Each structure stands twice: as structure tokens, then as C-alpha cells.
Amino acid sequence: MVDRFDESSVTQAAERVRQLLADSRSTVAFTGAGISTESGIPDFRSPGGVWAQNQPVYFDDFMSSEDARYEYWRQKAQAHQDFADAQPNITHHTLAEWERDGRLVGIVTQNIDGLHQAAGSQNVLELHGTAREVACMDCDWREPADRWVRYCLTEDKVPECPSCGKARVKHATISFGQSLPTEVLRTASSWSRQAELYFALGSSLVVHPAAGLPQMAAESGAKLVILNRDETPLDALATAIVRAPLGDFFRSLAELGS
Numbered sequence: 001m002v003d004r005f006d007e008s009s010v011t012q013a014a015e016r017v018r019q020l021l022a023d024s025r026s027t028v029a030f031t032g033a034g035i036s037t038e039s040g041i042p043d044f045r046s047p048g049g050v051w052a053q054n055q056p057v058y059f060d061d062f063m064s065s066e067d068a069r070y071e072y073w074r075q076k077a078q079a080h081q082d083f084a085d086a087q088p089n090i091t092h093h094t095l096a097e098w099e100r101d102g103r104l105v106g107i108v109t110q111n112i113d114g115l116h117q118a119a120g121s122q123n124v125l126e127l128h129g130t131a132r133e134v135a136c137m138d139c140d141w142r143e144p145a146d147r148w149v150r151y152c153l154t155e156d157k158v159p160e161c162p163s164c165g166k167a168r169v170k171h172a173t174i175s176f177g178q179s180l181p182t183e184v185l186r187t188a189s190s191w192s193r194q195a196e197l198y199f200a201l202g203s204s205l206v207v208h209p210a211a212g213l214p215q216m217a218a219e220s221g222a223k224l225v226i227l228n229r230d231e232t233p234l235d236a237l238a239t240a241i242v243r244a245p246l247g248d249f250f251r252s253l254a255e256l257g258s
């Protein structure tokens with residue numbers, strides 16, 4: 001039996017979730033683009049989003065073609081502005097607070113915006129890497145992204161690695177066609193299997209293998225709470241579904257004093 005809530009029953013949803021949280025000894029949050037829209041970061045997949053205007057550069061092309069690298073940096077320098085100034089919102093802050101209180105094991109995120117860490121969360125597994133840093137594909141060098149985005153914008157050139165001199169420097173994100181970091185995925189799987197309560201927040205739960213994690217949690221016995229704007233393929237596995245803006249839900253929860 002799935003408990004369903006919408007915009008008109010956010011308070012009841014908050015009460016239900018408060019109880020679930022109190023009963024859980026191991027809670028994990030899985031987050032997607034929907035939690036950052038209130039911070040002004042566009043959902044890349046939405047109509048009119050970045051991907052509707054730009055053809056993404058695939059990893060193999062980036063590695064093999066200078067033109068592809070130039071196109072990659074043209075797009076990224078532009079997109080970087082979108083979240084260079086973004087601030088965490090109530091959802092990020094609440095999760096950080098839960099971790100400080102010992103109520104949350106950690107966060108598994110599909111996001112690359114770094115807003116969980118900006119809110120103070122420490123146990124964050126970034127499945128798709130981070131756009132806050134750049135990394136060299138030919139050696140171990142990596143550094144905060146800001147300076148390199150500025151370089152690219154002012155010089156109109158693809159950056160070269162200061163350590164090895166090669167030009168295959170990109171954001172420390174997982175590009176299309178690039179596989180997910182094994183160690184991160186392994187830890188995320190372990191958290192997911194051990195969770196008693198599992199939140200899937202602001203994710204359409206369609207991008208695999210990431211979406212396999214909430215599924216794994218539910219199949220291993222966790223109570224799955226899905227908060228998302230739209231239906232997801234995992235709705236049938238959920239204990240509770242909240243279809244309301246995330247900010248509204250977390251504000252209601254804060255009003256209950258939890």
C-alpha cells in the first residue's frame with residue numbers, strides 16, 4: 001500500500017516522513033536535478049534546458065578530437081555561469097542538518113553542482129562527478145574549475161594541463177559515454193542495501209545505473225520515499241510518494257520542528 005501525497009497534503013506528508021525518520025536507524029538520501037531547481041540551476045533534461053540547445057559532447061569524441069574539446073569547453077564555459085553563483089536551498093540545508101544530527105548516513109547524488117557540500121554535507125557520493133573541479137584525463141592533476149573557465153572565456157582556448165602539458169582537461173564530471181566511478185558506485189550500493197529508509201528526491205529515476213540504487217534499497221527492504229514532480233518508474237516500490245515542490249515539503253517539515 002503506497003501513501004500518496006500532493007500539494008494539498010504536504011503537511012500530512014511531512015508528518016508521515018517525520019515518523020518514518022524517527023523509526024529509522026539507517027537513512028540515505030538519493031538526489032537528482034529537481035532538488036537544485038529552486039537554487040536556480042536548470043534541469044538539463046527539461047524542455048528548453050541546456051541539452052535542448054546544445055548537442056552534448058561524448059567522452060570518446062572529447063578524447064580523440066580537438067574540435068570536440070573546443071565545443072565541449074564552449075558549452076561548459078557558458079553553462080558554468082548558471083551555477084557558479086547558485087546557493088544551496090532548504091532541501092540541501094535540511095539534509096546537511098540531518099547528517100550533523102546523526103539522522104542521515106549520507107547522500108548519493110546525480111548532481112554535479114556541489115550544492116550539498118556548500119550546505120555543509122560531508123558524506124556525499126557524487127555519481128556523476130563534480131563541475132566544481134577540472135581534471136586531466138592523462139594524469140592525476142585536478143583543480144577548482146573557476147580559474148580554468150575564466151581562462152577559456154578570456155583566451156577562447158581549450159586549457160592545457162599544467163602538470164603534463166596535454167590538452168585533455170575537462171570538468172571532473174562523468175560525460176556521456178564515460179563509465180561511473182567504480183569505488184563511488186560500490187559505496188553507494190552498500191549504503192543502499194543497508195538502508196532502512198531511503199529518500200529519492202527530485203530525480204526522475206530513469207537514468208541508469210544511478211536509478212538502480214533506490215531500486216536496490218527498496219528490494220533490500222528499505223522504506224522508499226519518493227519526492228518528485230512527476231511519476232517515476234519506481235513508484236510501485238514506494239512506501240510514500242510526495243508529488244509537490246520539494247521546497248514546500250521541506251518547509252512544512254521545518255514547521256513541524258524536525
Ligand SMILES: [Zn+2]
Pocket residue numbers: 136137138139140141161162163164165166
Ligand atoms: Zn595532465
